[in-house]
Amino acid sequence: MGKVNGGVVTEAGDVCWLRADVALAAAARRHAGQLARGICLSGERVSQVELCVTEMATNLLKHTRDGSLALRVVRFGGRAAVECLSLDSGPGIEDVPLALRDGTSAVGTLGIGMGAIGRLADVSGIHSLRGRGTVLYARFHAEDTTPEPDARVAAVDTGGLTRPISGEQVCGDTWAVRTTGGAGDDRLLLMMCDGLGHGPLAARVADRAREAFRDSRRPGPSGVLEDVHAGLRGTRGAAVAIALVEPAEQRVRLSGVGNISALVTVAASRTALLSMPGIVGAHLPRLRTFDAEFPPGAALVLHSDGVSDRWKPADFPGLFAQDPTLVAAQILNQAAVRRDDAGIVVAAHRRA
Template identity: 35%
Template sequence: MRIVEQLTVADTSSVGEGRRIATRLADGLGFDVNVRGKIAIVVSELVTNLVKYGGGGELVLESEEIENFAKLHIYAYDQGPGMENVQKCMEDGYSSSGTVGGGLGAISRLPDTFDIYSRPGKGTAIYCSFSSGSPIDKKSLEWAALNFNYPGETVSGDDYAHFDCDDYSLVMVTDGLGHGPLANDASKIAVECFHAHTDLMPAQIMTKLHAALIHTRGAAVGIAHIHHHSRELTYSGMGNISAQIITPDKVQTLLSSDGIVGGNARRFPSTVYPWPTDALLVMFSDGLTSKLRLDLESYPGFVFRSSNVLASILMRDFKRGRDDATVLVAKQTGAKYW
């Protein structure tokens, strides 16, 4: 089960609101009072810094429960002045009127995970998480996704899914036609069908999805199969889901067909691409601009950050704000980058 809360931060009134949302989600996950206290401190500090140093920004909180494992994801990002020296800003007690520095060193030690990316003039993105219970098995693919509703809607017409085993991983992004509950229904059915057929290749899964979605609005869908031994990625896409493989020397746009899964589709071709160990996979719905083509020179050190931070940066910089929006980032666990 996944619950996502998004808070646009404009002034100090957001500090209390962010803390209340975080506490409610932490309660729902069954975190003890000690962990809830740490979460309140972290969220208060992050929101304060968004206001004081970032000129406002976004706080995203996502609670996740999988069997006996619970996790709270916390994202905070802005398009403010950024930091000249992240390591300096992480020192205890350091603060600067031009950079986000206050309390970062202290709060970085409270969560189970913490990651940050900042560039002068480009803003700052921070991700951290708290978890409890028995973690799921270590995955071959490190991945993260963010999914936001169409403005004013209570549910998203987009969704995503993931499957991982020793030999291969599968990831999917789906965009139900339109927005609101009916689009959400289509994407939910697509996710359920995906999980029922993770033994198949992308084009075969697309055929199953087409049959499952025939009585819904239909959806745009992209599915990637990454084989960890042959180092190949097989992709099948239909509609306005975009996908790219990013390597040091190029950005490879993955082929997708026109049509609607569950609608006017007739066939589901797939294409095989090389998957180097240092590649990034980015998939996104049309809630992000189709002009998204990552210029790595503008994001130095980008690939070294966690998939969660990468997803939040792409959402921050490329979201159109006029539709449901989903971005998924995946890379090989333990990969060494450029």
């Protein structure tokens, strides 16, 4: 989702998920066009977004065993963009650089689609695992909100993704990111929330958790979690983890309650940060804060129990050099529990 600065809140939004079927291309063009016009993209830019999702849909139907598109509007730092994600379950791409060249096709077409996506989008990326699946990512900024270079921008990029349980339109999992608010302060607070249950009632809990997270002015993760607990009183409750990322100190600190997985990856290693038993909004235990090193090149991953915690960084060669939104999408693509809501947020400490 990009870099965060100036006390800005970055949050999960509504995601339109479209499964691969014969009507995918038409449905994707319609939804993507609506999103693009909704953030006032020009007619030419709307057409480019529609072309992007048409190529994604065509690739899914021609080359993959099963897959879906995820379309959404993201807002961060006063900016708006349309994000398009293609996720599939294989067979993967044998040679990604070759596949991105114009004129390359496995089925006798012109082979311009994937290369065109990279040229048209403001931000794009691809990650493929042979035999397991591919994620393709593209983001289109509104013309008057394209990010400008800013030396004050923190060295941490963030992004995330949610997916509702099959049969539901809304998701009870959510995430949010904001700075601690001080001028020149590059520390970030992240929240991962899993509203208990599924559907609209769980989504309502998620909305209230984001609001409490936004409004909290407490300095550390445990204090913010206490504010979220107060905001969720009277609801069915949630599992919530709050992380404080401190790039200058190269540390991350976390307070969590309930079944939220949190880990820091560095190269092929992973360090888990524990959450305490309980229910935020109903029963808050005595909070503890755990910490871990967070050097440049590390990534912090928070996810709900809708994503299996058995995945390992070594299972995803090359992934953590990608945009955090693509990282979140590929982990969800490979490790999501199909019978549950799923949510994940990633913070990556980029090397200078």
